Amino acid sequence: MSGFRTVMLLSALTALFMALGYTLGGSGGAVIALLVAAGMNLFTFWNADKIVLRMHNAREVDAQSAPEFYSLVQALSQRAGLPMPRVYVIDQDAPNAFATGRNPENAAVAATTGLLNMLTRDEVAGVMAHELGHVKNRDTLIMTMVATIAGAISMLANFGLFFRGGNNENGHGNMIATLLAVIVAPFAAMIVQMAISRTREYGADQAGAEISGNPRALASALAKISGRAELIPNPVAERNPAAAQLYIVPVHVSELFSTHPATEKRIAALEEIAQDMGQNGGPPPMSVPSQTSTRASALSPVASPATAPKRRRSALDPHGR
Template identity: 65%
Template sequence: MNHVKTAMLLAGLTALFMAVGFALGGSGGMIIAFVVATAMNLFSYWNSDKMVLRMYGAREVDAHTAPEFYNLVAELAHRAELPMPRVYIMDNPQPNAFATGRNPQHGAVAATTGLLNSLSRDEVAGVMAHELAHIKHYDTLTMTITATIAGAISMLANFGMFFAGSRGNNNGPGPIATIAMVVLAPIAAMLVQMAISRSREYEADRGGAEICGQPMALASALARISGEAHQVHNDEAEANPATAHMFIINPLSGARMDNLFSTHPATENRIAALRDIAGRMGGGMGGGMGGMFRRASRPQAQTPAADRPASGPAHGPWGQRGSEADDRPRRGPWG
């Protein structure tokens, strides 16, 4: 189904580009737009994941640069029967995470330093299991290409405004074409966002709960992330609102037209669904990833936020770089 949806999105992008090309340059403009759209479709399918990761300044880590986080993802991927995804960290104080990749063989997961420094090991396991569920369900193909398409449509609208303002009234597009480019292109972006079903988050929550075995740890993580996400500004997400649907919790502040890009169900409803899953699984906090996780996370859960190490660019226990003053082994915030 996700492959069919992706094909429809790419076909819709092609049709939109051709329509705007015709409005700007007649038959010749339509042909040029078709060539551009075709090239963009091919590029999006093969490179959209790299574009999004680069957009957020995500840096890849491994078992040597971020052993605790990397090994946690490896254990979860093994439990989910998935190939090991590439693992990234974003230097961003807002707690959040997303997954990308066109299929499980090319999957990637990314978490912010804010998430890794503020959540317990159980909660981080729940979040990453949720993201791996997206990869397993092939959601990431649709989600990543949708982000690219929505960004392309926004670019098209900006180009239309520039084109309309830079040409004379006799040769430029008429007022109807200008209105179409200025108004309909953002509406088209919203329609693309509507292609991202809200039910995918419930399915990923259910899949994540099954992978990590601790639905209430994921519920606790959702509550904490939701509470902090709207208080901590995410500059990259605000500059690229079309990517908001990729995150586990909406990273946008809600200002301006941000709400138009909201595709997440209410956090309270997701937590309620996870409670039901926990009841069917027999509680949810007793099983799952094993006692090792709970022993590691319990002391940290009592640590006030003010006593935790401050996060910053390339600092903290997740891939420390340039720390010549302290060569001691770092255990991270989980114990």
Template identity: 70%
Template sequence: MNGLKTTMLLAALTALFMALGYTLGGSGGAVIALLVAAGMNLFTFWNADKIVLKMHNAVEVNAQSHPDFYTLVARLAERGGLPMPRVYIIDQAAPNAFATGRNPENAAVAATTGLLQMLSRDEVEGVMAHELAHVKNRDTLIMTMVATIAGAVSMLANFGLFFRDDNRNPWATMLAVLVAPFAAMIVQMAISRTREFGADRGGAEISGKPLALASALARIAGQAERIPNPVVERNPAAAQLYIVPSGVRALFSTHPDTGDRIAALEAMAGEQAAQPAPRRKGSALDPLGRG
């Protein structure tokens, strides 16, 4: 059902883009819009991970440089039946993490030093399991496609403001130009919020610690608005990458309400109450790799 909903919303977003192209340029405009969307998606398919990681100045780590964190991710990937992703650390105080890559065989996961310093080991496991669930569900590719088409809608709408066809109904054109970006944003939020709930559940299943992930979400959300995120300040669209967005008003967030996510995880833990997994507190991971 989750996959069907996403497919329908993605189709609606593509149709919206083509409809805007048709409004501005007739059947030829619709064809051009489709070709532009295809070209942008092809480029991001191959290069999105490189762009995202470079944007954050992420540094790749391995079992020698950061054994604790790398081993944690490797164990979770094995538990989730996934190939070992590339692992990155971002030198940033804002606590957050994300996954990127076009498929599980070419995936990467990243966490900030702020997250590794602030959370316990169990909580870090919950967060990284969430990111691996995104990889397993191929959300990284879907969300890249969604962001690309939504961005193209906004670009085409801006183009339409300055290059309108006077032979067409000006009111219809203006309505399409003004409404299309807002509609694209709504569809983008609907797709992303659906995928986040799925990744929370998938991450809790991989780690076996839904309450640890719930605790991590609460702690990250508590700091997300207090600690500046320089990447989001430069590029607000980057907020949708993170497990908890920062610098975005709740109404326009691509993520569900954090309280709702925590409630769902607590309900999941209740379902497992018959055979509760032992929980250990653990200590925060050392982002510098000192064991």
């Protein structure tokens, strides 16, 4: 049902784009709008991951530079039956994560240092399982297409302020129709974009719970980072608000205009999934090394022995030097 709803919403967004083109330029405008949408989607199909990662100044890590984090993603990928994605870390205090790439074979996942330093290993596993859920469901491609068409609608609407289309001899009526189109179309595109994004977030939560086998860890992570992500400035999202749909939690809270479902609703849904897994004997959670009272960061999740100095490890200094 989720996949069918996504297809219908994406079709509605494309139809809206063509309708706006028709309003501004008649049948020729509709055809041009469709060709523009196809061209933009083709470009983003091949380049979206590079654009997104460069936008965030993400740095790629591997088994040598971030062994704990990398091995965690590797274990989750194997558990999900996915190819190993490229793994990135973003030097940013705002706690968040996202996935990108045109397909599972060319996927990348990224997490901020703020998230990695804030959460436990189980919680980071839940977050990264959620992002791999996006990859498995091919949401990264869908959301890239959605963002591209929505952006094109806004651009076309701006052009519509200077051009009039159609063959209506009533110039006054035609101008009113054009003005209505350029005002309503971007708003309608935003609503459809949010509806698609919310649908995919619920699907990724479900997939992430199945991959990690620990829905409550993801719920705990969402509860921790949602409030912090709202308070800590996110320079990328401030420069480009369209980036907000990438993240696991929204950077600005407004249930009506958010690209994500309310965090409380997602946590409630995850609690139901956890109960169902308990009843049905779902997959076991990711095995996690036992931890002592010393808190460890996600990039170095194994805590020091009790006899070691009680110095807190950071994501950038996993050995506590």
